[in-house]
Amino acid sequence: MPMPGEVQQRRMSQLESWRMHGEHSPLFGEYLKLTSDAGWNEVLDAQSKLQIGPQDALIVVDMQNDFIPTDDINPAGGAFAVAEGGNIAGLIVRLMERFAASGASVVATRDYHPVDHCSFIPQGGPFPPHCIQGHVGSFFYKPIGSCLKRLQALGRNADVVFKGFHEDVDSFGSFAYADEPSSWARVCNRPDAPCGLHGCSMSSWTGSVKLKCSSCDDDVDAPPDVLSCYRRQDLASLLKERNVSRIFACGLALDYCVLDTALNCVQAGFAESYIIMDAARAAHLPGIGSFGSGFMQDPAELKHKLVSSSVKVIPSAICLPELQVQSPLLYHEVGRVFPENLGPFALIPAKDLKLAVDLKAGKFTVEGPTADINNLKVWNVEPTGAMGPLAHISLDKAMRQALQIPESAVNFSWGYSLGNGTFDEKARGYFSITTPAAAFFVFGGFIYTNSQDDVVAVMSLSLGSGIAFSAANKWKHKYSASLAGRWQPVTAPLLRKKGARLFAWINPCEVLTQGEDPWIVSKHGAFAFLFHDDPAQEDARDVYFTQKEKTQLRMATLGRISHRETPKGEPHPEPSPMQKAEQPQTIPVMIKEVPRRCCVVS
Structure with missing residues (x-):
């Protein structure tokens, strides 16, 4: 029986015989492995x-x-x-x-x-x-x-x-x-x-x-x-x-x-x-x-x-x-995926997004922009979502300016993504890269309030790079009850495929308590994931990821959301319903690492 190392060596040797060229293309290297496992050698002609x-x-x-x-x-x-x-x-x-x-x-x-x-x-x-x-x-x-x-x-x-x-x-x-x-x-x-x-x-x-x-x-x-x-x-x-x-x-x-x-x-x-x-x-x-x-x-x-x-x-x-074939297999492997790793992400100001918050109920309502609300209506998504507890902003002046957080902002809260509606996973994923507001609807983000609890800024979490998280840490089950009412369903296809069912944002320096044993999870905030639907249960796979201290001042995002508005024009005066194939109704909530030149489909 061959050893695991021998199997891996044999697999790599087979892929090298495909003679595929791919400079600085780790994703293509990953795709070659996926297609090899799917039996593409049956349709491959690498020698003629x-x-x-x-x-x-x-x-x-x-x-x-x-x-x-x-x-x-x-x-x-x-x-x-x-x-x-x-x-x-x-x-x-x-x-x-x-x-x-x-x-x-x-x-x-x-x-x-x-x-x-x-x-x-x-x-x-x-x-x-x-x-x-x-x-x-x-x-x-x-x-x-x-x-x-x-x-x-x-x-x-x-x-x-x-x-x-x-x-x-x-x-x-x-x-x-x-x-x-x-x-x-x-x-x-x-x-x-x-x-x-x-x-x-x-x-x-x-x-x-x-x-x-x-x-x-x-x-x-x-x-x-x-x-x-x-x-x-x-x-x-x-x-x-x-x-x-x-x-x-x-x-x-x-x-x-x-x-x-x-x-x-x-x-x-x-x-x-x-x-x-x-x-x-x-x-x-x-x-x-x-x-x-x-x-x-x-x-x-x-x-x-x-x-x-x-x-x-x-x-x-x-x-x-x-x-001269340069094999993509020579380049570094794509980083480990969830649940070993999470992120990185980008944060981008959602300048046009208008929210009204109800801090007692832990809810927010989207009041603008109209175009994005209309997009939500097309897919039967309600413009309301859950938000976590407020935390005091501790960023220094330089970081606040870099992230375009106004001086009037005193506190912030994590706003969770909106509901499913009838979005299929592909449409919702691509919707997230159209505008900063859309990214907030799909992935959530940070809501900043002034001393009167009025919303003064929103930062959307989006596909990209700039904010990184630690490798996975084992979640301490006894603190799950401290986040009661904050656990939200995981609907990102990849994360659900890996077994995650609930997640919650934990504020920077937030103290979770269990009896006389307080726990400060992270100085800069963290995401926790449970692999079951009942927070009272325990699973050895439950993990959390702490935000790393170093945040890039320059964020790289996917799509056109950070540098260009969508071209505008007059639509057809009599639009009609569109025929769409039946697809699973799922929402991506969290994502995995994005290589630097990464994006989407034609």
């Missing part, structure tokens, strides 16, 4: 030598600013960012140049949504507003856009195509969906839209199309001409005119738009379909996604879809023989 030629097409899926985490060349994007998405840009540029030089077609897709698109949370969809027409978030990530422009200047077959531009139907895949129930369960749509879309007419607006863009030669981010959709050419017919028979898909996100591109091209009649795995990244929302440290879709289910459609997964080295 493929000769790229005119019969091939490289589909670069949604490499746009809003799908890339914010960085120096993408300061205003990241609204719907995919973790480590920027890390694959250089590799994709090399693939684009290789395919174009070999006479193959290169096609870059653009998600191109109207402001009231059916997939957006304000319209009842599961995703934050992103890639809105005319907004910089819809533009290509600079390395990709620059490469497209170079290839077009050389006269290569380098095309830009658009998808998701009809307000009443979405499209993950770059090729059209069949008119069948599984399609409409997969992509957002309004089956009773005022425009009358249904069935095959709805299907005709899925996939991507080539549109006339009068300024595209000078600007790859140019908008399509106003009436061009009436003379649109779908991607399948464009490529078949060039006698393309093999499709290679890469980009964002691997388990949504890239996957559906590879699956749908088989239905469209192309002979072979490949996903270039290391030139793609999977959707990851830490603590919300239920797989590994936060991946959104089950690798085993994805493998089943790949097998059913005969889609192969390959490393980029097959297309780039000269590539």
Whole structure:
């Protein structure tokens, strides 16, 4: 019987044989292990030598600013960012140049949504507003856009195509969906839209199309001409005119738009379909996604879809023989997940959030902003929540200024997240990265009051980094009764999957008592978690995490909540209900560690 070390060594050796490239990509390294455990070796081809030629097409899926985490060349994007998405840009540029030089077609897709698109949370969809027409978030990530422009200047077959531009139907895949129930369960749509879309007419607006863009030669981010959709050419017919028979898909996100591109091209009649795995990244929302440290879709289910459609997964080295593969397995492991670790998080001022508090009842009520309250109504969430006892603010002046806590603030309290409503876990997770108020509704935060007990500031806890917690400590059961009335349900999918059922915030220097044995849990505050529904019970897994003393003055957050407002515009005058697939109604409450360049899905 092999020893555990031998099993681990054998597993690592198998993964190395996959020849996947991934510089500074620990999450991708984790994802390779998850897919290996799910049996992806059955769909993997890491050794064949493929000769790229005119019969091939490289589909670069949604490499746009809003799908890339914010960085120096993408300061205003990241609204719907995919973790480590920027890390694959250089590799994709090399693939684009290789395919174009070999006479193959290169096609870059653009998600191109109207402001009231059916997939957006304000319209009842599961995703934050992103890639809105005319907004910089819809533009290509600079390395990709620059490469497209170079290839077009050389006269290569380098095309830009658009998808998701009809307000009443979405499209993950770059090729059209069949008119069948599984399609409409997969992509957002309004089956009773005022425009009358249904069935095959709805299907005709899925996939991507080539549109006339009068300024595209000078600007790859140019908008399509106003009436061009009436003379649109779908991607399948464009490529078949060039006698393309093999499709290679890469980009964002691997388990949504890239996957559906590879699956749908088989239905469209192309002979072979490949996903270039290391030139793609999977959707990851830490603590919300239920797989590994936060991946959104089950690798085993994805493998089943790949097998059913005969889609192969390959490393980029097959297309780039000269590539010096840098294995993502060489980089440090992703930090331990809950219940060993918790956080880090970010704190961000919710300047527009207006709360009224009832300190005696331990409750708060949301009174604004109106737009966020309306979003709650869409998902039947009551705008009230529980709050803990007040504690005196002990921060020094410099830290108060850095966190934008006003001088008038005297006390603070922890405000717990709002109720479930009809939010599914994916929509609620993505809702949390749209505005600071939304982050407070989903994860909670700190409520600051003046000497008259009026709310003067709110700090939202959000996905990101800046505030860190210690490794897990064993909870002392005899003090659970000291927190009576403060234990709240844990609804974060990852934490519930690990067994946590109740949690509570403990104020800095708060003294818990049990007889004559007082206990100061933490100088800076702590979260405690119970692995049972009755606080009177005891479980060896019960833990608490103390906040570390050092807090970064610069917080890094996910989404666009800390640096850019969502683009605004006029919605459709007659919005209609949206068809959503049935999903579990869960709320993420707490989260796990977020690597530095981490985020979300396309």
